[in-house]
Amino acid sequence: MFIKVENLSKIYKMGQSEIRALDEVSFELERGKIYTVIGPSGSGKTTLFNILGGLDRADGGRVFVDDKEITAMDQKRLSEYRRDYVGFVFQFFNLINGLTVYENVLSSAQLSKNPLDVDMVLKMVGVESEKDKFPFELSGGQQQRVAIARAVVKNPALILCDEPTGALDYDSSKLVLKLLEDVNKKFGTTILIITHNLAISKMADATLRLRSGKLVEFSENPHKISAQEVTW
Numbered sequence: 001m002f003i004k005v006e007n008l009s010k011i012y013k014m015g016q017s018e019i020r021a022l023d024e025v026s027f028e029l030e031r032g033k034i035y036t037v038i039g040p041s042g043s044g045k046t047t048l049f050n051i052l053g054g055l056d057r058a059d060g061g062r063v064f065v066d067d068k069e070i071t072a073m074d075q076k077r078l079s080e081y082r083r084d085y086v087g088f089v090f091q092f093f094n095l096i097n098g099l100t101v102y103e104n105v106l107s108s109a110q111l112s113k114n115p116l117d118v119d120m121v122l123k124m125v126g127v128e129s130e131k132d133k134f135p136f137e138l139s140g141g142q143q144q145r146v147a148i149a150r151a152v153v154k155n156p157a158l159i160l161c162d163e164p165t166g167a168l169d170y171d172s173s174k175l176v177l178k179l180l181e182d183v184n185k186k187f188g189t190t191i192l193i194i195t196h197n198l199a200i201s202k203m204a205d206a207t208l209r210l211r212s213g214k215l216v217e218f219s220e221n222p223h224k225i226s227a228q229e230v231t232w
């Protein structure tokens with residue numbers, strides 16, 4: 001099993017009251033699959049990603065990635081885990097505005113122990129001809145493709161995408177989904193996608209549904225369709 005989550009909890013204390021952002025969540029994920037994570041606003045999706053990605057710490061429970069317990073790692077090992085294992089893609093791209101497209105992707109490659117070739121990845125995502133431009137010169141769809149390149153160039157085992165199509169029009173969203181599917185097929189990357197667009201679950205191998213910090217459903221998708229076939 002690639003990822004094993006056992007009784008994971010995260011509690012935010014707000015004065016006297018506390019919010020159980022994650023409440024005893026348990027599941028297992030296989031390597032090389034695509035998963036969607038759905039649930040209402042505030043159900044714990046981003047909190048789960050932050051812990052799986054080593055950006056935040058749990059208050060209870062355990063997370064294993066490749067048999068390594070990330071919940072037991074000290075800060076140094078956790079940042080090594082984040083660097084070597086995880087790529088992130090966000091709704092609003094989060095590119096570095098002062099760097100060109102090429103430099104954005106290169107700076108990510110330089111962090112990795114085993115990076116892919118920057119030009120190969122820029123070509124793969126279709127922004128090769130924009131490589132000397134700055135993020136503000138690109139459309140949202142192009143910026144998201146650069147953000148995917150930045151995640152992929154690290155050659156991570158896991159890519160976490162938080163609403164990757166949330167700020168994009170239909171055609172750009174479809175391109176981004178196709179690209180995530182290509183990455184999954186070409187490199188065997190495990191991909192998790194937080195989304196409010198339920199149609200995206202049709203291209204996933206399984207879907208996790210959160211509600212009020214609890215995992216209320218884990219459904220396999222035996223009728224997976226291609227990103228190209230996904231419509232809404």
Ligand SMILES: Nc1ncnc2c1ncn2[C@@H]1O[C@H](COP(=O)(O)OP(=O)(O)OP(=O)(O)O)[C@@H](O)[C@H]1O
Pocket residue numbers: 012019020021039040041042043044045046047048
């Ligand atoms: N840093 C924080 N301090 C206090 N409460 C927080 C913090 N981060 C998240 N929460 C709370 O934890 C709960 C889960 O939040 P989270 O962002 O994980 O939900 P989400 O499902 O990703 O929501 P959305 O779809 O709106 O992004 C919410 O009630 C939220 O208000």
